[in-house]
Amino acid sequence: MKPTRILFVCLGNICRSPTAEAVMRHLVKQRGLDDRIHVDSAGTGGWHAGNPPDARSASVGAKRGIPLSGKARQVTTEDFDDFDFIVAMDRTNRDDLRALAPSLAARNKIHLLRDFSPAGAKDADVPDPYYGGPQGFDQVFDICLQACDGLLASVIQSVPPRATVTP
């Protein structure tokens, strides 16, 4: 069976979306679902394409035992075919994704990460930490941890249970 694919999208793909990607991959692995749910990330902008995650985001991930990985890339129209859930970090990312979506079906794949956070107000952004202090990166990590847990619960509901193996 085809795995469910989740794409996290921010502006630069070096801070927020690689953090969400690492956190979600960790949660998926914890639940033994890594063969069923695949995770990736991208940026609406291409300025940092090819770069590793921002050192400040990587340092928070390492400190929390969830290392960040991958290289930045820009989101493409093909991503709307390749992914089932396209999850924006903020409302501007969501607007940019909506403008890029090639069809209504594609547009319906776009979500806002914090809409899945049990404690979060609807339509809330994951704040962009890039020009701020180190505490912003810890805050992004905490938001991602909480919201990804809620997102995974929703995704699991859309993933059929494993077929029962009979002897």
Ligand code: 4NP
């Ligand atoms: P991200 O953060 O969208 O969370 O990866 C940013 C990264 C780079 C820039 C802005 C935000 N920038 O202006 O280069």
